[in-house]
Amino acid sequence: MRDDGVREEDEAEPNERIPEVREGSGVRRDEGDADEQQGRAHPAQREHGPPRRGSGVIVHGVSRADTRLPHLLDPEAYFDPARHAREVAEVLRPSWHLVAAADEIAHDGDFVTRDVLGTPVLVRNARGHTRAFVNVCAHRHTLLVSAPRGCARRIRCPYHGWEYDDDGAVCKMPDAACFAPVRRGSDRLSELRVESVGPLRFVCLDAAAPSLEASLGAAPMDFLRDSFAAAPGDPGLRLAVSRVLDHPCNWKIPIENVLESYHVPLLHDGFVARHPRVFRLFEGPARPGLEEHELGPGYSLVRDRLGARSRIYRGLVERLRPGASVAFAVLHAFPNLLLGKTGLVRFAQCVLPTSPTTSRSLVRLFLDLGQADRDLGERLLARIADRVAAALFDSLMRDDARIFPSAQRGMEGSAQRGVLGLNEARIHHFHAHLVARRGVTA
Ligand code: FES
Ligand SMILES: [Fe+2]
16 A cells, blocks of 8 residues: 555556456356347347457457457547538437436426537426427527526516417417417427436437437437336436536547546546545456447447445345345447436436537436335435535536647647547447448548
8 A cells, every 4th residue: 555545556557457368268148148048149149249358348240350449430430520410410310319307397388408510499287298499589589598597486487578478379468469460379489309218307409300219229218218218117317427527528429438448547546546446346356357348239338347246235235125226238329319327327428519529528427216205224324325416427427527628739730530449339330320420431
């Protein structure tokens, strides 16, 4: 132990932390891996052959023999305005975007405002239903609501006072005689499609785009429902952390950061040094766990044994959520939705561009702590879990955010294309998806 409190094993070189994978070495499967247990091939394996193994990772769905993968996007894909405009039009605009959690608009009249790809959006609770409108007055285009959140029984334009009802129809018009003929419902806000899964509220700007389920595909939708939709009689998830984070970088950089844990030893070293025990709740007692990656149509998924060997975390889960899995899984639903799940915690992150070189993340972290009628000890544990989750989450996000300006600056000055390792196969898979879309060139 050093006198600054860092244990010797924390000082190991990154390469020494990653266990070599040998055939048949202890890769444990989650409960859902029935195919594996029954000797059937993994779906991605049937298509691409056996999984590829690298140091510390197993990847299903890679067809290449090499572990080195090409960086399909060139640096201009991270800053060029024309490329960005095509990416928004072809990839992002037809997609569904996370805009709120139910707790943020829990009561009748509660609203939040968002900027979705340059469109001002008003998301509102109207008699228990979530409705979303373009946040622009039907009279002369003034922004209706400027506050980030609030509660209003009626929406009134601050310019000339037109008022709108729950359905977005004008219900009061000063000097209406000047606008004859005025028919009820003829003047209204532009409504946007909304879909909900558990506490998550999604909006789509494109009226012709497929539904959320059709847009995400079967596997991501199953993951979304399994992770966020409450079973009948279950108290459901409790919102623990709400963050809106502005990133000084292209929208793909924060996403790609979540798609690999190669950066963990270096980028999260400060947190590990300060809180080695807390970090090990999620990292295992001494070494990172073996990651298992699945590359599927429109998504990628990583499963990890993070936390599985921590007695503290296991004990907490057993006490508060008996039977819940402590395995950790993160799914990337293309293009910009990240979903995470482990025993007591769920998170959802949606990254949207605010310009070619800036972006914003909406991040919501939930706790799945079970029944509210607990004894004092369990209530205390639930509060501790709440605080630890929020502190850990903020710290990890801060660590990651430190690298984003450099990653962006480097992209803008780079003369080469870059390279990805097998441990970054999820990024390669994401890039292949973008390249396959019209308008997003390699
Ligand atoms: S612009 Fe809204 S009432 Fe005139
Ligand atoms: Fe990170």
